[in-house]
Amino acid sequence: MKALVIGTGSVARANYLPVLAAQEDIQLLYYNRTRSRASECSRLFGGTVYDSIEAAMEHTPDLIFVLTSETARAEILRKMCRHKPQRLFLEKPLVAEAGQDHVSEDDFFIARELMTEVSAANCETAMIFNYRFFEQSQRAHRIIRTRSFGAVLNVTASTNYACWSHVIDLMHFFVGPIEQVSASAGRHIHSHGPGAAADIVAALGFENGACGTLLGSWSLDFGFPLFDFSVNCEGGRVHMSGLDGELEVFDYGNGCRETYSITHNSSRWDWYKASFEKSITAY
Numbered sequence: 001m002k003a004l005v006i007g008t009g010s011v012a013r014a015n016y017l018p019v020l021a022a023q024e025d026i027q028l029l030y031y032n033r034t035r036s037r038a039s040e041c042s043r044l045f046g047g048t049v050y051d052s053i054e055a056a057m058e059h060t061p062d063l064i065f066v067l068t069s070e071t072a073r074a075e076i077l078r079k080m081c082r083h084k085p086q087r088l089f090l091e092k093p094l095v096a097e098a099g100q101d102h103v104s105e106d107d108f109f110i111a112r113e114l115m116t117e118v119s120a121a122n123c124e125t126a127m128i129f130n131y132r133f134f135e136q137s138q139r140a141h142r143i144i145r146t147r148s149f150g151a152v153l154n155v156t157a158s159t160n161y162a163c164w165s166h167v168i169d170l171m172h173f174f175v176g177p178i179e180q181v182s183a184s185a186g187r188h189i190h191s192h193g194p195g196a197a198a199d200i201v202a203a204l205g206f207e208n209g210a211c212g213t214l215l216g217s218w219s220l221d222f223g224f225p226l227f228d229f230s231v232n233c234e235g236g237r238v239h240m241s242g243l244d245g246e247l248e249v250f251d252y253g254n255g256c257r258e259t260y261s262i263t264h265n266s267s268r269w270d271w272y273k274a275s276f277e278k279s280i281t282a283y
Contacts, residue, residue, distance in 0.1 A: 001025050004061035006053065006076055007068035008032040008041045011091065015276040016065060021045040031056050057083045065089045070096040074110055081117045087124045089283065092165055094127070101161075101195035126283055129169035133278040134271055136247045139260060140231070140238040141174060148253050150234030152176075155204075155212035159227035160220040161197065167227050171204070171212060174231045180205030190218035244268035 003026050005012055020026050028047030032038035038049040050056035053076070064085050068076055074095045080088065095111040096103045118125055131137060144152070152175050159167040171178065186199040199217040206212065220226055225242025239248040244267070247260040262271065 001063065002027045002029060002059060002061040004029040004031065004056050004059075004064045005041070005047075006031050006056075006064060006066050007072075007091075008038045009067070009069070012065070012067045013041060013044070015273065016067060016280065017041060017045045019277045019280045020065075021047075029056050029059060029061055053079050053083075057085075061085070063087045063089060067091050070094075070100050071098070074114060077114045077118070081114070081121055084121045085123050088118065088126070090125060090127045092127050092129075099195070101192065101197070128276075128279055128283075129166055130272070130275040130279040131163070131166040131170055131243065132173040133275040133282070134243050135262060135274075136240055136243070136245075136260065137170065137173070140240060140247055140249075143238060143249055144174070144231065144233060144236075147236065147251065149236045149251075152208070152210050152231060152233050154210055154232050155230065156232075157213070157227060157229045158215040158217070158220070159229075160222070161192070161216050161218050162222075163227045164216050167214065167229060170229060171206075171214070175206050175208065175210050175212065177207045178204050179207045188219075192218040242268070244271055 003020055005016065005020075005028060008030055017028070020028060028042075028045060030038040030041055030047055030049045031053055035049060035051065041047070042049050064080065064087065066073060066076055066080070066088060068091075070091070070093050073091070074097065093100050093103055093107070095107040095114070097107060097110075098104065115125070132141075143149070155171055155175050157167050157171065181202055181204055183200055183202040186201075189196050189198050197218055199215065199219070202214045204212040204214060225245045228239070228241050230237060230239045235253055236249065236251045238250075244262055249258040249260070251258065
């Protein structure tokens with residue numbers, strides 16, 4: 001299988017390429033605007049570098065990883081649509097022309113237009129959400145599925161904006177598709193790097209009848225858990241605090257509260273790296 005990697009920056013080098021290069025049946029192809037970065041990846045992981053997307057597409061890759069900056073992704077996807085790719089694996093956000101801290105409504109409409117074009121070309125698409133592959137997320141999901149917890153009734157979450165899209169995906173993972181959203185913004189503005197944003201709280205309705213709330217804010221300190229996440233079911237509930245925090249399980253059937261901790265000889269970034277391997281391998 002030929003895998004074309006478009007965008008060979010730090011995310012590709014640290015998280016994607018070590019996993020892809022370890023697969024016996026993957027032949028790597030690269031394109032990057034700065035050729036020297038692609039050449040360095042070729043040296044480290046093997047594969048062939050091309051000077052243009054057109055040149056790389058002549059070799060009919062089976063799978064294309066679009067790992068460019070979010071500010072350049074729309075332009076790349078427009079080019080890709082002309083070549084009618086078979087499969088696209090996309091980093092997120094799909095479109096953020098002013099950067100991911102400043103996603104706008106215009107970005108949404110551009111992204112929707114691009115996905116319509118991709119769909120018309122019969123291209124299969126996927127986007128990485130690796131938080132669902134963290135050990136605590138997998139364990140919580142397994143407990144809900146295998147014990148007599150019954151239907152999910154509601155879900156509540158608060159998160160630093162750095163984890164915003166991942167927490168939305170966790171809601172999809174544990175509850176299912178969202179069909180209704182209403183939201184309100186607070187008046188307090190919190191700074192983050194060069195940008196700033198108000199807090200946002202959303203009320204959610206799911207296709208299966210469950211409901212939920214989601215609060216996003218830059219005010220959650222990076223030295224502490226970046227999100228809290230609770231899933232409430234008929235027969236119990238689970239609560240996660242960050243990626244490397246404790247998982248709490250409240251089992252109404254046996255009247256017990258259980259806690260699960262990951263080993264303390266590893267950091268959240270060790271688990272983060274491992275989750276990429278699990279998610280890419282699953283794909």
